Amino acid sequence: MQTFNINTINYILNRYFLRVTVVRRLTDLVKELDLAVHTLSSYPEMNSSIKMEVGIEDSLHIEFEYNKSKYDIK
Secondary structure: OOOOOEEOOOOEEOOEEEEEEEOOOOOOEEEEEEEOOOOOOOOOOOOOOEEEEEEEOOOEEEEEEEOOOOOOOO
16 A cells, blocks of 8 residues: 655645554465654744753762753854
8 A cells, every 4th residue: 555645735644554464374464554643733942941960979969950941142
C-alpha cells in the first residue's frame, strides 16, 4: 500500500501507518494500523526562565536562575 499526499493551498494531508508482517510457511500475515499525529495548537514560550545547579558532592552546591533562556548581544 502507498502513502498518498494530497496538496492543497492551505494544508498537506499525510497518512501515517504501521505495517506488521508475519512470515509463515504457507501465507504471510500483513496487518496495517493507522496512526494519528497531533500537532501543538499553542507553542511553548521560547524565552522562558532556566535553572542550573552546580555542586561538588556534599561540599558545595550553587543554584543559578536566569530570567530568560536567550539574551541579545546589544
